[in-house]
Ligand SMILES: Cc1cc2nc3c(=O)[nH]c(=O)nc-3n(C[C@H](O)[C@H](O)[C@H](O)COP(=O)(O)OP(=O)(O)OC[C@H]3O[C@@H](n4cnc5c(N)ncnc54)[C@H](O)[C@@H]3O)c2cc1C
């Protein structure tokens with residue numbers, strides 16, 4: 001199989017439940033050219049090196065992929081119009097020094113050293129949420145883990161953290177859903193349906209952006225609760241964030257702040273149910289739960305890669321030279337199963353030693369929300385293990401969502417005997 | 422001719438792990454981590470840990486930071502225990518001698534402790550003030566132990582009129598930073614051209630000097646303190662500097678680098694000397710003729726081992742990481758057969774916190790002749806710099822830019838060309854290397870805490886005696 005074919009197969013929608021066979025194929029060359037101007041990095045060591053290489057840029061405006069997507073868009077890309085309007089990239093698609101500054105500005109209101117108590121203080125509320133959701137499921141014997149459990153928790157939490165009204169959830173949920181379905185890096189993007197999805201996705205991003213822009217502007221000068229308000233009203237050394245830039249980062253934080261957590265909770269349940277005995281093992285040794293979660297992140301990587309990066313110079317790595325200007329996809333999910341780094345890489349082993357996986361990324365863009373996500377997934381899993389009696393998978397594999405980047409089940413049906421008190 | 426059956430050799434290891442006797446001298450970071458690693462390796466024999474300090478092993482880095490600020494009491498930095506040890510602790514008693522013939526460690530209380538394998542982890546102590554009478558004045562301090570830190574913290578909490586710190590290495594600079602945080606007037610006197618010059622060179626020293634001055638430190642470089650004067654009660658009150666000036670001071674901290682605790686090895690015939698105890702990359706001690714021993718191992722600040730990345734020069738590293746990893750490798754090799762032994766070839770790494778800046782480094786900067794600031798902004802105190810020697814990248818330092826360190830570590834590990842390729846963004850400016858301006862480490866100014874000490878394993882000079890026919 002050529003790298004091009006392996007890549008196309010890995011990206012193909014019907015292979016979303018298991019792209020890993022194709023990643024194994026692709027990894028025969030740990031750094032491979034998979035399409036015009038696109039290099040996929042599937043080797044652990046090669047990825048580690050590139051994630052820390054200051055010649056790899058995350059600035060989306062430098063990526064040939066972004067340029068192509070913009071060119072394919074009709075009517076002509078809103079990018080132009082947005083630029084005129086003063087659109088500012090979020091931290092995840094920018095480079096230092098802007099990246100570092102934006103990340104500092106946001107982190108100030110999220111974690112240590114300036115805000116050490118915010119995340120720990122959310123614990124009891126998160127646990128309550130999880131319990132409320134299972135209370136609702138007491139009268140029945142089947143639950144959709146995605147819709148009825150994994151999704152409501154993180155979305156409620158991130159709304160509270162950011163200061164986004166919870167009652168707007170139904171509206172932005174649809175936009176986010178369509179936005180993600182619209183970003184297709186696989187062969188189906190070129191079909192009529194693919195183009196229609198892309199179109200709808202762009203419109204949804206624009207709507208979501210406008211919504212958040214309005215919210216952020218409403219906070220400017222009129223402080224309210226939450227991170228977004230603090231971001232635009234701050235007097236830290238870096239100053240307040242400009243509303244345009246705050247809106248971009250609000251979009252990032254809102255989406256990144258719940259979507260991957262949903263997928264990780266779902267994948268935790270899926271993985272435990274696929275591995276007989278592991279539920280009992282974790283129930284008898286709850287101390288293993290955090291390790292089991294890291295192992296699920298390694299195996300299923302909720303963020304499979306992030307397609308922002310490109311090479312700012314010719315870079316030699318893994319026996320290949322990535323030419324200047326090429327897109328560089330750091331395939332976290334694939335590298336997480338590199339047998340040169342992880343023995344028996346497809347096996348679920350919550351006691352795996354030295355499990356330094358890329359589930360949270362690597363380098364300066366390493367996940368901003370890790371501590372919050374860990375708390376949410378831990379509590380969700382603890383409550384699930386404590387209360388759901390004799391859980392069983394209904395369909396395996398479950399149906400998956402379309403996105404190659406944010407990979408996770410669309411639904412995850414689980415049957416059970418009863419919900420304990 | 423007979424040969425040993427491999428089975429028998431393996432049995433020796435099993436038996437040693439069950440019944441051997443291991444003695445560790447030095448009950449601090451390297452000693453404790455080695456002891457834990459020995460048990461992890463399955464060593465079930467007799468384990469004795471000898472330390473002249475009476476406290477349980479504790480951590481030193483917080484002493485010049487959290488402890489002096491008053492955030493953490495001096496006796497609250499006990500090192501976390503990673504596992505049960507079941508060891509015979511001999512705390513509060515110094516080792517005074519080593520008899521390699523009878524394989525015994527001699528103790529100050531007259532006891533003798535026999536060993537099959539010995540780990541030397543006696544580290545370093547502060548270099549005292551050169552004039553003992555002045556050094557004995559009330560208000561004159563050094564900082565190495567928890568007791569030192571407790572006394573100094575109390576003296577700082579008493580709001581002295583001015584603190585004088587002599588020596589601007591990492592620890593001296595950290596103390597100056599704490600003094601400013603506490604709002605105390607502080608003078609730093611450094612014989613070299615700037616702070617941190619021994620460890621990081623003059624280019625970074627200039628930046629460190631700016632940082633000190635921005636934070637209100639009265640920094641005097643290129644001067645030495647020639648004398649301290651006390652009042653009638655024997656409390657230090659004045660310092661006389663080599664430039665002819667005098668200072669009114671209430672607290673003086675001598676931060677003049679360290680002395681290796683090798684005196685107890687006098688006469689044992691090991692390659693022990695000014696720069697520590699010479700050992701091979703597997704932590705085995707050399708004797709004075711450069712012959713490697715089979716039973717004696719060395720780890721931590723006191724070890725001096727050849728490093729492949731630095732032309733096999735013997736390297737001393739007064740770094741936390743080095744004590745931990747060195748202790749672990751020594752432990753492993755003590756209970757392993759030759760084919761299973763591992764090298765301790767650390768990529769040296771350190772950190773320091775001062776004046777609101779987190780300084781981190783990798784590699785051996787004093788090995789370099791050139792430096793280039795690669796990423797970020799010196800003005801904002803957020804940057805990375807790489808060090809090179811003859812076209813190879815040999816070290817790097819970051820100021821509030823530690824996330825990039827891993828990249829430079831990888832460059833150093835493969836001796837990548839210097840200067841490194843320009844970054845794709847946030848370039849610090851001109852990428853032309855400039856001289857790094859290191860003083861000669863043997864000149865004893867500038868207080869390096871990483872020293873390349875040449876190629877001679879004994880540093881006393883091994884006598885070459887041709888074999889008689
Ligand atoms: C104030 C301070 C701040 C520091 N900050 C940092 C930092 O930020 N980053 C960093 O990387 N490193 C830092 N270090 C260095 C780090 O603490 C040392 O590298 C580390 O302690 C070395 O451990 P060791 O076990 O080799 O030696 P030591 O910690 O010196 O321990 C040796 C022990 O042996 C004992 N001993 C000596 N002689 C005898 C004898 N004859 N018999 C019995 N016992 C004996 C000593 O009393 C001591 O307890 C700092 C050190 C100090 C003092």
Ligand code: HEM
Nearest residue numbers: 091092256257260261264303306360361365367368369373
């Ligand atoms: C289990 C859940 C999560 C996973 C698996 C995850 C994973 C990741 C990964 C892999 C990246 C790196 C992207 C890149 O390569 O550029 C990333 C970045 C990011 N994540 Fe998460 N994330 C999770 C939860 C969260 C949460 C809860 C938040 C917010 C509160 C969040 C906010 C961010 C942000 C802002 C970035 C960009 C950081 C930067 O560019 O510096 N994430 N995340």
